Amino acid sequence: xxxxxxxxxxxxxxxxxxxxxxxxxxxxxxxxxxxxxxxxxxxxxxxxxxxxxxxxxxxxxxxxxxxxxxxxxxxxxxxxxxxxxxxxxxxxxxxxxxxxxxxxxxxxxxxxxxxxxxxxxxxxxxxxxxxxxxxxxxxxxxxxxxxxxxxxxxxxxxxxxxxxxxxxxxxxxxxxxxxxxxxxxxxxxxxxxxxxxxxxxxxxxxxxxxxxxxxxxxxxxxxxxxxxxxxxxxxxxxxxxxxxxxxxxxxxxxxxxxxxxxxxxxxxxxxxxxxxxxxxxxxxxxxxxxxxxxxxxxxxxxxxxxxxxxxxxxxxxxxxxxxxxxxxxxxxxxxxxxxxxxxxxxxxxxxxxxxxxxxxxxxxxxxxxxxxxxxxxxxxxxxxxxxxxxxxxxxxxxxxxxxxxxxxxxxxxxxxxxxxxxxx
Amino acid sequence: xxxxxxxxxxxxxxxxxxxxxxxxxxxxxxxxxxxxxxxxxxxxxxxxxxxxxxxxxxxxxxxxxxxxxxxxxxxxxxxxxxxxxxxxxxxxxxxxxxxxxxxxxxxxxxxxxxxxxxxxxxxxxxxxxxxxxxxxxxxxxxxxxxxxxxxxxxxxxxxxxxxxxxxxxxxxxxxxxxxxxxxxxxxxxxxxxxxxxxxxxxxxxxxxxxxxxxxxxxxxxxxxxxxxxxxxxxxxxxxxxxxxxxxxxxxxxxxxxxxxxxxxxxxxxxxxxxxxxxxxxxxxxxxxxxxxxxxxxxxxxxxxxxxxxxxxxxxxxxxxxxxxxxxxxxxx
Numbered sequence: 001x002x003x004x005x006x007x008x009x010x011x012x013x014x015x016x017x018x019x020x021x022x023x024x025x026x027x028x029x030x031x032x033x034x035x036x037x038x039x040x041x042x043x044x045x046x047x048x049x050x051x052x053x054x055x056x057x058x059x060x061x062x063x064x065x066x067x068x069x070x071x072x073x074x075x076x077x078x079x080x081x082x083x084x085x086x087x088x089x090x091x092x093x094x095x096x097x098x099x100x101x102x103x104x105x106x107x108x109x110x111x112x113x114x115x116x117x118x119x120x121x122x123x124x125x126x127x128x129x130x131x132x133x134x135x136x137x138x139x140x141x142x143x144x145x146x147x148x149x150x151x152x153x154x155x156x157x158x159x160x161x162x163x164x165x166x167x168x169x170x171x172x173x174x175x176x177x178x179x180x181x182x183x184x185x186x187x188x189x190x191x192x193x194x195x196x197x198x199x200x201x202x203x204x205x206x207x208x209x210x211x212x213x214x215x216x217x218x219x220x221x222x223x224x225x226x227x228x229x230x231x232x233x234x235x236x237x238x239x240x241x242x243x244x245x246x247x248x249x250x251x252x253x254x255x256x257x258x259x260x261x262x263x264x265x266x267x268x269x270x271x272x273x274x275x276x277x278x279x280x281x282x283x284x285x286x287x288x289x290x291x292x293x294x295x296x297x298x299x300x301x302x303x304x305x306x307x308x309x310x311x312x313x314x315x316x317x318x319x320x321x322x323x324x325x326x327x328x329x330x331x332x333x334x335x336x337x338x339x340x341x342x343x344x345x346x347x348x349x350x351x352x353x354x355x356x357x358x359x360x361x362x363x364x365x366x367x368x369x370x371x372x373x374x375x376x377x378x379x380x381x382x383x384x385x386x387x388x389x390x391x392x393x394x395x396x397x398x399x400x401x402x403x404x405x406x407x408x409x410x411x412x413x414x415x416x417x418x419x420x421x422x423x424x
Numbered sequence: 425x426x427x428x429x430x431x432x433x434x435x436x437x438x439x440x441x442x443x444x445x446x447x448x449x450x451x452x453x454x455x456x457x458x459x460x461x462x463x464x465x466x467x468x469x470x471x472x473x474x475x476x477x478x479x480x481x482x483x484x485x486x487x488x489x490x491x492x493x494x495x496x497x498x499x500x501x502x503x504x505x506x507x508x509x510x511x512x513x514x515x516x517x518x519x520x521x522x523x524x525x526x527x528x529x530x531x532x533x534x535x536x537x538x539x540x541x542x543x544x545x546x547x548x549x550x551x552x553x554x555x556x557x558x559x560x561x562x563x564x565x566x567x568x569x570x571x572x573x574x575x576x577x578x579x580x581x582x583x584x585x586x587x588x589x590x591x592x593x594x595x596x597x598x599x600x601x602x603x604x605x606x607x608x609x610x611x612x613x614x615x616x617x618x619x620x621x622x623x624x625x626x627x628x629x630x631x632x633x634x635x636x637x638x639x640x641x642x643x644x645x646x647x648x649x650x651x652x653x654x655x656x657x658x659x660x661x662x663x664x665x666x667x668x669x670x671x672x673x674x675x676x677x678x679x680x681x682x683x684x685x686x687x688x689x690x691x692x693x694x695x696x697x698x699x700x701x702x703x704x705x706x707x708x709x710x711x712x713x714x715x716x717x718x719x720x721x722x723x724x725x726x727x728x729x730x731x732x733x734x735x736x737x738x739x740x741x742x743x744x745x746x747x748x749x750x751x752x753x754x755x756x
Contacts, residue, residue, distance in 0.1 A: 028737050038654045041582070042617035089475045096475075097485075098515040103473040125470035132467060144465060145489045147517045196520050198555040235626055235666030244596075244630070245589050246623040275700075278742040279658060286738070292619040292658050294583065324749035331745055333738045 026057065027335035027389070031283045042293050049295055050284045052356050053344055060343045071342035071390040073372070075114055077350025078365065082110045085362050086122070098142035098152075101133055105155040106366035108162045112406045113369045113396045123163050130156045131171050137183075138176030148180050149194040154206035157213055161405055161413040169416050178216045181207050189224025200241035201232050205254035208261050209403060213410075215417035226264035229255050233268050236292060237276030247276060249290040249303040256310050257402045265314050274315075277307045278331060285344070286336030287355075288371075297354045298345040298364050301337055301371020302404065308332050309374060309401040327378075328385035334375040338389035341372050373399045450479070451487040456500065462486030463493060481511050492521055497528035506539070513543055519552045523559060533564040541573060548577050554586040558593060570594040575607070582611060583620045592627060604628045616650055619659040626666055635670035643667045644680040652687060661697040665704075675705045696736040699727050703746065710754045717754045724750055 032050055035043045064070045086107040089096075096103060104126060111118065132144040133156055139148030140156035160168040184191045184203060191203035204225060211217045231243040232255055238247025239255035256273070259265040280288045280300070288300035308330035315321040345352045345368050351360035352368030373396040378385045388395050400410045451457050464486050467474065477485075488508050491501045505522040508515060526536060537560055544553045561567055574591040577584055595601055605628050611621040625643075633639045644667055650660045668675055675681065685705075688698050706724040710717045725747055732743035 028740070031736075031738075034656050036654050036656060038616070040615040040617050042615050086473065087471050089473055091476045091478055091481075093475045094477060094481055094512055095514060097477075097481075097512050098517065100473045100475070107473075121470060125468065125472050128468050128470075129472035141517065142515075144467065145463065145492070145517075146515070147520055149516055193551075194516060194520070196523065196559075197516065198551060198558075234623065235669065236623075236662045241585070242589060244592055244627045246585065246620050248585065274742075276662075278739050281738055283736065283738045291583070292662060293617045294619070320753070321749060323752045324745050326741065326745070329741050331741050333741065336738055 026061070026339060028286075028333055030054075030057070030286070033284065045295060046293075049355060053285045053296075053340075056344050056356060057339075069391045071339070071394075073342060073390070073394040073396075074346055074350055075393065078110065078352070078369075079114055079116055079350075081347075081350035081360070082107045082114075082362065082365060083116075086111070086126075098146060098149075099155075100143045101130060101140055101152040101156040101159065102142070103362055104130065105159040105162075106362040108159050109399075109404065110362070110366050110369050112162050112409065113373055113399060115397050118163070123165065123168070126159065126163065127168050127171055130160060134171065134173065135180075136176065138173065138178070138180030147194055149197070150184060150191060150203045150206035150210075151193060153177075153180070154210055157210045158403065158405055161213060161403075161409050164409050164412050166416065169413065172214055174214050174216050174417075174420070177210065177214060178221070181211060181216075181221060185221070187224075188228050189222065189226075190228045191225075201229060201239060201251045201254045201258070202241070204229060205258045208258045212261050213403070213413050213417065215414075215420055216422065218422065222262055226259055226262045226267065229259055230264075230267055233273070237269065237272030237274070238280075238291075239268075239273075246291055249280060249288065249300045252277070253303040253306055256307055260310055260313070260402060265310070266318070270311070270314060270318075270321075273307075274311055274331065277304060277311065280304045281332050281336070282340075285340055285355075286333065287340035287344070288337070295355065296340070298341060298352055298371070299354065299367040301341055302367040302374065305332065305337060305371040305374045306401040306404070309379070330374075330378055334378075334387055335389050337375040338372060338394075341368050341375075342390055342394065369396060370399050370404050372396055374401065448480070450483045451504075452483055457487065460487060460490050463489035484508050484511060488518065488521075492517070497525050499529065501525055502529065502531070509543065513547050513550055514552060516552050519556050523556070533560055533566075536560055537564075537569065541569075544573070544577065548581065548584055549586060551586065554590050558590060561594070567594045567598040567600065571600065578611070582615060582618050585620075588620050588624065592624070595628075596631065601628060601632050605632075612650075616654055617657055617659055619662075622659040622663045626663065635667070640667055640671055641680065644678065648680055648684045651684065655688070655693055655695040655698065658697055661701065665701075674708050675701070676708055694735060696731060699731055699735055703727050703731075703750075707750060710750070718756075721750060721754050 033043060033046050035047065060071065085103065089103065093103070108126070130140065133140045133142070133146070133152065135141060135148045137148060139150070139153040141148050142152040157172060160171060181191070183195050184193070184207060186192065186199060190199050191207045192199045193203045208222065208225070211221060229239070232239045232241070232251065234240050234247040236247040238249070239252040240246055240248060241251045252273075256265065259268065279292070281304075282289055282296045285296040287296040287298060288304035289296050290300050290303070312325060312330060315325055341352065344356050345364070347353055347360035349360070351362070352365045353360045354364055376386060376388055376395060377398050379398070386395065398407050399405065400407050403410055452462060462483070484504070484507050488504055491504060502522070502525045505518050505525065508518045509522070512518070537557070540553055540557050540560065544557065547553055561570060571591065571594065574587045574594070577587040595604060605625070608621050608625045608628060611618055612625070615621070629635065629639060629643060644664070647660050647664045647667065651657065651664070654660070668678070668681070671678055685702070688695070703724050706720045710720050728743045728747040732740040736743070
């Protein structure tokens, strides 16, 4: 069977037991969109992307005939790209001058996933830099002399946690951080991203994560928060940035992860969320889209992909659904996602991207690798399984689906901070 | 190659360094600024995410930092924020400071609305510009340009999340729903697959009439007609389920839905969304009527096998999960 692309009307039926996950041919049939004679802007865009992907997949299969270690994650080139970016950024990065702690985190996390150790000088330099971003009023800004903002605060805390040293942890002023979080809180329990800033579920996620990691949670901080998050679930099953808005992968991740940290994950409509999440995987490309009827994007490999370990955890705790779970598989096609990332989302000079034709960047590299890690490793409560598409060297370190940090880094930080008094 | 992140502010690649403008004078060379000592960034000998700032960028932000540190509220500070925002419209500190200056100088809100509008036009996916606009509208209490502005932005990108969010806020805060259903219907005529428009439709119904029996009938008719034309449109199916969640009879028992299923059966539809819907219908029936389980469970299994192997194999694990679940609930 050399043809893997199938138009909707001429399918070959394969018995279940014989669908094996090898890299000789693609793991699953790919099905083109059926435009049904009714083209619109949405379908035009989708058809264009499918055509590009089809070409890449065909080329890949031809190359694979000759070299069966494909697809390969270009580790060395990615490391060079990311390591350089941890140090210096071109002038075109002026647009991210208010997000430098993010760039720090994206690159440190990528190195963490690739299991590249950091030199002590690098760690010291990062710690000094992040310290400059911390404000006396608590929290971190996107760079020195910038007001505190929950997103760069999340990024800074995460970056320090990756460094896994007491020296790094001690930088965080927990008392001030608590005060900053309280200043961002509104009456309902939702969080503005900064004082005088916009309120949406990202703010809530960032606040809950940094508070949990640094051990500063008390009764007041998240009172009403989970109720507010639940209001963001839409009729489609995913979550929006604010109540009534459209269900979106990034916000859904923030919502479910925050709810899980708050212990309230079972209060949402699980079946609806599960259906929505599963439907976000593209049946041709194999990657995930962010919203219904929109295009695939490599970064959603994490935002949508990480929902599955969280859903697995949720379902495993329920009497109703736990028996039906497969302990060795997430409820999405792990191999197809890996194929999309490895075959379609790698830049020739290293780094990952949204989709073919887009430029590489550190954000897509971080979240592409994070999604790859999730797709490679299933950790059920009882057992688990690793499934690597392509070369065994493609295997990445495990990432924690709530924080998107290495699991050992998370444990280490939680141990340290939870042995600290609540506030200094 | 220009590397751009899409995290908070996906700026387009038209940001240019215009150090070459002949009339541009650096702040450090402006006599009216010589009372200010610029604040340079000194981050130590080992660069960490160090951006190769242009001279113009460095100069402007050196002066901006100085102004913020002394908390200067003045016309020149205000102009400086405009320059800073041209270089980085994602700098939330500059926007926040600008709001402080706006308030302090009691500047004209209408002019500021024009200013932020031009930035929105170039950077429609930036969080800060839309938030700034919202704050201005809150201050002025005047929403009169907002529906038109969001309509224009949506004409260029019918799914712009920020534009929809702003529009929803305006509609809700100022109770301007009168023509919104019309607006939504136009967008759905343009592109029946526009999920943002479907979402907006749900919002309008929810916030105006609510899901009364008549409205449910109207919405079901609309959605079913849409599905009959484009069957593989997930937006319409999600909307259908959304409406039915307000229906006491659920997925089964509503004549409009029954007719749709008959239509699709008759036309031998192979749309995965339809098959998935059928499984959920069967689940509901098995839940409410144990006597039907013996007949329906194998049927549901059959459809799920078809989905897993032929119709929608990428979601195989999900279809198999549902099969195991239904068996655990309803098998003897």
